[in-house]
Amino acid sequence: MEMLRAIAIGLPLTVLVTVLALMIGTVLALPIVAGLRSRNRILWLVSRLLVDLLRGVPPVVWLFILYYGVSIGAIRLTALQAGVLGLGVVAAAYLAEIFRGAISSIPKGQWEASSALGFHRATVWSRIIGPQTARAVVPAYTTFAIGLLKDSSIASSIGVAEIVFMSSQYARQSGEGIMVFFVAAGVYIILSVPLGLLSRHLDVKMRKAVAR
Amino acid sequence: MIEPNIRTGTPVVRVTNLAKAYGSNVVLRDVSLTVPEGSVTAMIGPSGAGKSTVLRCMNLLEQPDSGEIEIDGHRINAGRKPNPKNLAALRRSAGMVFQHFNLFPHMTVLRNISLPQERVLGRSRDEANEKSMELLKRMGLAEKADQYPSRCSGGQQQRIAIARALALGPRVMLFDEPTSALDPEVGVEVLEVMKELASTGMTMVVVTHEMAFAGNVADELVVMADGGIIEKGEPGQILQDPQHDRTRRFLRAVLER
Ligand SMILES: Nc1ncnc2c1ncn2[C@@H]1O[C@H](COP(=O)(O)OP(=O)(O)OP(=O)(O)O)[C@@H](O)[C@H]1O
Numbered sequence: 001m002e003m004l005r006a007i008a009i010g011l012p013l014t015v016l017v018t019v020l021a022l023m024i025g026t027v028l029a030l031p032i033v034a035g036l037r038s039r040n041r042i043l044w045l046v047s048r049l050l051v052d053l054l055r056g057v058p059p060v061v062w063l064f065i066l067y068y069g070v071s072i073g074a075i076r077l078t079a080l081q082a083g084v085l086g087l088g089v090v091a092a093a094y095l096a097e098i099f100r101g102a103i104s105s106i107p108k109g110q111w112e113a114s115s116a117l118g119f120h121r122a123t124v125w126s127r128i129i130g131p132q133t134a135r136a137v138v139p140a141y142t143t144f145a146i147g148l149l150k151d152s153s154i155a156s157s158i159g160v161a162e163i164v165f166m167s168s169q170y171a172r173q174s175g176e177g178i179m180v181f182f183v184a185a186g187v188y189i190i191l192s193v194p195l196g197l198l199s200r201h202l203d204v205k206m207r208k209a210v211a212r
Numbered sequence: 213m214i215e216p217n218i219r220t221g222t223p224v225v226r227v228t229n230l231a232k233a234y235g236s237n238v239v240l241r242d243v244s245l246t247v248p249e250g251s252v253t254a255m256i257g258p259s260g261a262g263k264s265t266v267l268r269c270m271n272l273l274e275q276p277d278s279g280e281i282e283i284d285g286h287r288i289n290a291g292r293k294p295n296p297k298n299l300a301a302l303r304r305s306a307g308m309v310f311q312h313f314n315l316f317p318h319m320t321v322l323r324n325i326s327l328p329q330e331r332v333l334g335r336s337r338d339e340a341n342e343k344s345m346e347l348l349k350r351m352g353l354a355e356k357a358d359q360y361p362s363r364c365s366g367g368q369q370q371r372i373a374i375a376r377a378l379a380l381g382p383r384v385m386l387f388d389e390p391t392s393a394l395d396p397e398v399g400v401e402v403l404e405v406m407k408e409l410a411s412t413g414m415t416m417v418v419v420t421h422e423m424a425f426a427g428n429v430a431d432e433l434v435v436m437a438d439g440g441i442i443e444k445g446e447p448g449q450i451l452q453d454p455q456h457d458r459t460r461r462f463l464r465a466v467l468e469r
């Protein structure tokens with residue numbers, strides 16, 4: 001029962017890190033996509049380099065850099081802050097590529113019809129391209145979210161007391177090593193399966209409505 | 213005074229010395245064309261002649277390199293960056309129908325037709341829906357209002373696209389091969405609607421490979437090849453007795469298919 005207690009204590013932080021990193025990633029991805037789609041060579045290059053840099057370094061290294069390396073004045077990031085921020089900016093890079101792919105999968109004719117009808121740019125994005133992108137992005141987005149849920153365990157390396165951190169601590173203290181990790185694995189699966197099902201359900205539903 | 217609105221009508225569309233190249237590929241060289249009010253102009257010619265490009269330059273979906281475009285008094289000079297107000301006004305005057313319909317797949321048929329009215333003309337949703345239903349009835353598609361486009365046949369989708377463009381009250385309708393993506397029997401539905409539209413006095417420019425439509429419905433036939441207009445005039449005349457060798461070859465190829 002001690003074992004379940006350890007995991008139960010870790011669970012909220014796993015969920016918190018995942019959700020916050022996903023939110024930060026989603027929001028930061030938007031300006032990066034704008035940069036990746038920009039005709040301004042400088043903006044494009046900066047965004048391109050940023051994405052490659054963020055994806056090129058292992059996430060755990062970003063967390064170390066943020067946790068041990070960043071001190072703004074007297075402020076130092078807590079483990080949770082560094083974990084969320086680090087996973088968030090890395091997520092932004094991946095999500096930017098996912099969004100960019102979804103946007104470019106929308107047929108050119110949608111843009112042309114919008115222009116020919118005389119829509120403003122804002123209307124084209126909010127009514128035509130945005131909603132279709134959102135639909136196109138659902139499968140890749142949930143796949144990424146499930147990956148992030150598992151990758152949130154990386155935050156244990158800087159001491160965020162999420163599921164894996166709590167499990168290792170319990171394993172070390174109790175001496176009954178492997179069992180707790182089986183339980184932890186089960187919890188991850190229980191968390192990710194419904195996400196996958198939800199994604200499939202949404203996808204099928206939307207496809208039914210708009211199948212070309 | 214035969215066909216008064218055609219012969220004496222003021223031009224709705226005036227294209228002057230239009231030129232366009234993609235890199236070193238010259239697609240249009242010095243194309244000039246006027247379309248009188250209430251007339252139907254059919255544009256034919258071999259693939260790659262530049263027909264679509266002319267049409268797309270008319271509402272600036274494509275930016276020409278030089279030349280001038282005027283629709284319903286709104287003039288845009290290719291050399292200068294278009295003033296957004298003027299561009300919007302010009303586009304509002306021209307309705308465009310595409311080969312592949314380009315309906316919005318995530319909206320019902322009714323929303324497809326109503327949304328542009330709300331956004332571009334500022335109509336209320338009720339006003340817009342009323343106009344949309346009127347047009348859908350005219351197209352024989354009232355029962356499709358709440359369906360998604362994917363549930364409609366190609367011919368129905370194209371008629372919905374025509375309704376969407378008409379709903380904005382354009383002065384001229386531009387059609388780019390509206391029936392080319394359709395089975396012949398289904399294409400007929402669309403051609404019927406276009407004929408009806410022509411008979412109500414709508415000014416139309418139609419890029420088409422439908423020779424029967426070009427011969428029977430159009431008031432003027434324009435033959436394009438290699439980025440230029442090689443022949444234009446009365447459709448019957450050109451189809452029976454083409455002056456240009458290139459036209460003759462093209463017509464033979466089309467008619468012998
Ligand atoms: N976006 C583009 N970039 C480069 N070349 C283009 C582009 N669009 C058209 N072209 C070229 O311009 C030429 C004219 O094309 P256009 O589509 O106007 O011909 P068309 O007369 O409409 O032919 P079709 O009957 O096949 O539709 C072609 O050689 C084509 O390859």
Ligand SMILES: [Mg+2]
Nearest residue numbers: 263264265389
């Ligand atoms: Mg074409």
